[in-house]
Amino acid sequence: MDSADALLQRFVDIVGPAHALTAAVDIEPYLVEGRGLYHGASPLVLKPGSTEEVAAILKLASATGTPIVPAGGRTGLVGGQVPRQESRDVVLSLERMNRVREVDTVGDVIVVDGGCILADVQKAAEAHERLFPLSLGSEGSCRIGGNLSTNAGGTAVLAYGNMRQLCLGLEVVLPTGEIWDGLRRLKKDNSGYDLRDLFIGAEGTLGVITGAVLKLFPRPRGRQVAFAGLKSPADALALFERASLLCGTALTGFELMPRIGVEFTTRHIPGVRDPLDTAHDWYALIDISTSDSAETAEAMIAALMEQAFEADLVQDAVIAASLTQQDALWHMRESMSEAQKPEGGSIKHDVSVPVARIPQFLEEAGAAVLAAMPGARICAFGHLGDGNIHYNISQPVGADKAAFIARWREINAIVHAIVRKAGGSISAEHGVGQLKRDELIATRPEIETELMNRIKLAFDPAGIMNPGKMISPQ
């Protein structure tokens, strides 16, 4: 046994051989990500069963300078969970730490392991007549530690906020192996620097989130979902403003979709049909949830639609008449990314701008992209109410997919320049990972990167945590 193997064995001894993967075939699933953009290397996957085992692993890693890549459900879209190429990075998977520790219906909190699957948290809340509002496409497999480490967003941010707003406390194992027990259940606590929000969104570069206290909410009593055909993003924005004023925090979702997205989904996603009789250039999906009664939601959607038709903001609209119809409308929106796949290559952007600037952003970016690539099919959709657009571009009909994808960075540069000019973010909800690290370092204020590097050094002096992700390589 050479010294490298001897070191790996010391890690294996912490979790026991039954919970360590050393064979290449077993390790392989931990080296790839869904879209095939990244493929890393690793000699070892560890599956600790307790916070103390995680602590022992990180202590040994810091002492020996062994790089550690934390892994949850591995559904991230920026390569944050993938070890580096040709690396000896050790993967630390939280998959065995998947318990709901406690549901407290008086304090309205749920305490969970970092490896708890999001859907399991939702179910546990439901079983106690509560709502845990985080909802996103990968909820059946993504895990809370990853949701926290990427500050996940999803479809209900408008009313409930990102993961950051849904978390009251954390348990974190620091790179040095020390355990920070910050599992607080307090709505108010001004007793020092905000460590919690520093770990949230840090993509595993400052420590491993092993536990969390999350907020629960009353289950809504009323819900209404409407789908409206519109002339333009400007009309969608005006409609959003009216909906905000009328519904306040009862406005749970406000999604924008282009005609081409509806065409793609009706063409490629089984069961999806156009809810309206005629075609419209743009569409809005409006979701209203009320806590007091079903009648309030009914009255709100009726009043909103009346106002919208009177102001000529909406050309046609349908209000879902059943839970099934509500799900069908959301299914169209949620399969929009999937529906692009049969249309060839897709160059993607996850950007945000101030909400009021969305129409202008879409106009400027559309003109610039089409000037650079005539025939590009822009399928820009997303959370208009959050200012967050998934600006996806399908290849021109008949184009060569590889040649199209080869222009990814070039098109990114065009779109991101317009985002920056609008005071926006090129990394709205998916995070930085490997995908956006270098571009952010090149474009954000230097002092910002400098402060982040200083924080990294202060928390992880040995530089072992998720190297090559988010911040400068050490």
Add this chain to the structure above:
Amino acid sequence: MDSADALLQRFVDIVGPAHALTAAVDIEPYLVEGRGLYHGASPLVLKPGSTEEVAAILKLASATGTPIVPAGGRTGLVGGQVPRQESRDVVLSLERMNRVREVDTVGDVIVVDGGCILADVQKAAEAHERLFPLSLGSEGSCRIGGNLSTNAGGTAVLAYGNMRQLCLGLEVVLPTGEIWDGLRRLKKDNSGYDLRDLFIGAEGTLGVITGAVLKLFPRPRGRQVAFAGLKSPADALALFERASLLCGTALTGFELMPRIGVEFTTRHIPGVRDPLDTAHDWYALIDISTSDSAETAEAMIAALMEQAFEADLVQDAVIAASLTQQDALWHMRESMSEAQKPEGGSIKHDVSVPVARIPQFLEEAGAAVLAAMPGARICAFGHLGDGNIHYNISQPVGADKAAFIARWREINAIVHAIVRKAGGSISAEHGVGQLKRDELIATRPEIETELMNRIKLAFDPAGIMNPGKMISPQ
């Protein structure tokens, strides 16, 4: 001119002599705080007029090791804004940087200087038919930089959150004099460590907040305020739970008050009268605001009161019939601290516990305090919905005030031990400052203080920013 004076002159030159105070009589107001708990020393007060002047001051301070104490409205309750005793700390007052820079009613944000007075922000929002919801006793003089640096709470946290939740972006001058332009207006931005939330609540120890982007909300269309007599904190908690379920985020305030507090206010505050005909041991003040219509608020308060009487949670109640009556009910609550003054000395605590633990906390703390000090008059009131109690204790009738106040730390220790046992915070919304620094260092997990010290060192290597406040002295 000796070298110390020469150094001070260099600071004066940055802002100009018209904006520097050097005479003891002019400086004095900057050395004291409202309750007279702290009295510091300083040779110089600087009033910069721009972010660039603040930067020049901090650059010189870092280069020369000159301690800087940032000051806003100086209404803080923990001595955070007061220079150290016998110190040469230079006070940096933001009072001239008091502009509302922009009101954006489409993006629903307001951009302000760090020295903008809170009431001016509220007024600017109102002038544009919007609400800036932060509201607290000192709003006529406290300034936004201080509100942010202490993560201020107040009376509408239940619906709108603390200052942390109300802020989208910051402009901060770092201790080195570099300017971080983080004035973003984005609802979503996952592009690195959360620097914003690190500066919020840092009490000026990591830099000076010179500008902020704050959220605006629709002005509520409906509002109802009720005042209810209750048997116990347990009934108050049960009532709060029903109100939360029924009203959701329309529940803007839920305050708890004891009988003695009502007696103090009716006795000492001009114009305050008991709204109910008979005495009750406890009271709840319930505030409901609705965005859609006045009718919704009316229906909610009616339904809540009906449920509450049926379940025997409420013994008697009044619903304010006019804006004047609403203000009168809130005035009673807001003058409860003031009304204690004529009753002699008051030992105060600003604590939070998980909401569900409030009844048990009040019972245990009450028994322990009375055992240590028979005759103590406990006036525990506050934001029940936030788990935040202002646990104030008036001296026994006829006791010696000085002897009573001399037991401040002893009584603190008794109450805080029960808070900690309940998983609570001894610093809920007022902050740490000088008042709670040592106790927090002695009682919080060591690793937590250690991480905070590392952050401090990373941001302020020269140790010039607000020394002696919040974290370990350097």
